[in-house]
Amino acid sequence: MASRIAQLRNWLEKRAPTQDCPIYFQHIPKTAGVSVRTWLHSYYGDRLCPAWLADDLVRLAPELLRDYKAFAGHFHSYLEPYLGRNLVTVTVLREPVARTRSHWHHVRRAPEHPHHLRVTGQTFTDFVMDDLNRVMIEDYQARYLMKLPLSLEVVAHRHTRTDATLSALSEALEQTSLPLCKPELLEGATLALKRMAAIGVTERLHDFLVRVAKVANIPLPAAKAVPYTNATEQNHAGELSPESLRRLRDLTRIDQELYEAAI
Template identity: 25%
Template sequence: MMKHKLPPIYFLHIPKTAGSSLGQLILCSYPQGSQLNCSLSQLLQMSREEISQFKCFAGHWGTGLFSLLDKEISSITMLRDPFERTVSNCLFIKRIVVKKFASNPLALDEVEDLKLKSDISELLKCTNIREMLNLMPSMKEQQSCYLGCDIDLNEYLGVSQCSLDTLDKSKEIFIENIIAQQLSSGLLDINEIFNKAKQRLDAMEVVGIMEQFNDSAHLICNSLGISTPKNLPRENVSPENLALGNLTYRKSGTIPDDVIKQIDELTVCDREIYEYGKKLFNKQLQTEKRKFFWFKKMFKKSERF
């Protein structure tokens, strides 16, 4: 049952952090027509006035949404262990590449070869995988960049002439492209990004942790003033992740030590941001538990009278 009027909220969805499941939980809590969940290209087809009419936002837009709103808005995000997220993203990109070239007769041999590759070290040698990783810098501090790169999307509004119904997918704009441009221009360095990412997390309504999804969902529902559903949504779970069961990619024994070291070296800042986020999450969780036990204690006292 709803405790109060639902507040305006932005779920800042970092890829491969169980965000599809969490986004579904948040979006379904808001009335029809008040939620906005779309690609960045679709978002940029709208005017500032149209965007401001919505109350619940969820998307891969990084900090860019804040630049399009004329009012302050609370935000929520979900973090994931950087090593696990990076491996998951590599496997996700593999599926994208296979799907992209599946109908191309000139690439059938390469696609069939790619389908057989499940070893991360082998995937990283594939040309198409490496090209996709360069387009979407998933190996390079993506969680830090999503949170710490201040993006102004106003200059990109109306950038495509295509309508929403006929949007050319080859002309899609991704927040990763914009972040990459800022990084290559030298406008930001990683230390500045890291500090701004911590500030962004400090200001969050809730910082969730994927590895503690149920507790994260409970905290988010409490912050919105809604009941936590008995059956939490499980959206877009990869077959590789399902196959792991209770294991992690790091402990699965399928990834060579040199590849583990390579990924760890590429996600140093993300590791620090993740650990920082976990401290905030644990603090929020402990506060919530103290509230619960206090109410429980007061309820027992009231029963005596």
């Protein structure tokens, strides 16, 4: 698959910049996406949609959504059909162990997170070994890329009507993708990446921003234009037992394959 992604990148680099379609940064949580959004906002300003979560997006009036030139948020692969507009989609992937560790940190320090009360007392090993946390771990990046045959509007109506919590829709979207069989997930995530206008990795964020700028026909970012925002405290990263590391590797095999294809 790595060679297919490389061929795709070569083709993408030769594409003419787009001026007609809005940019969509498909933000997979804990992949340095806040830094990407900060950079996009520095150029687009109020032309960047303020919604970050799907729950916020569906509360915005359709006439407002039509005016935005850029989107950056946790909308999975459902934004384009929801808007009824063609989008130029880009994304960033992260090494799965590091991404999972960052997710664990985030849940522990975010009281509003639906899993906070359970996770707040867990070590990183506890987090990985707890089956209830699979929704936040198991091939998480591939599941964010996968496009299921569902309507964001229909799912939003169902969950915002029955649950008034801030992240009810976001949680539902993550839970819906968990039962997917692995071959289907790999195929769907690979197809999603092939359709991307730019793919990057967290460790080479500036290179990714340069590619996005070229695709969007906007000014190139300076070498240190975007500091890492919302970064995990590495000195409190936590260690995994050998058993939990094996489990984590097994749960994120597809994510690892996608990441290695992108670097």
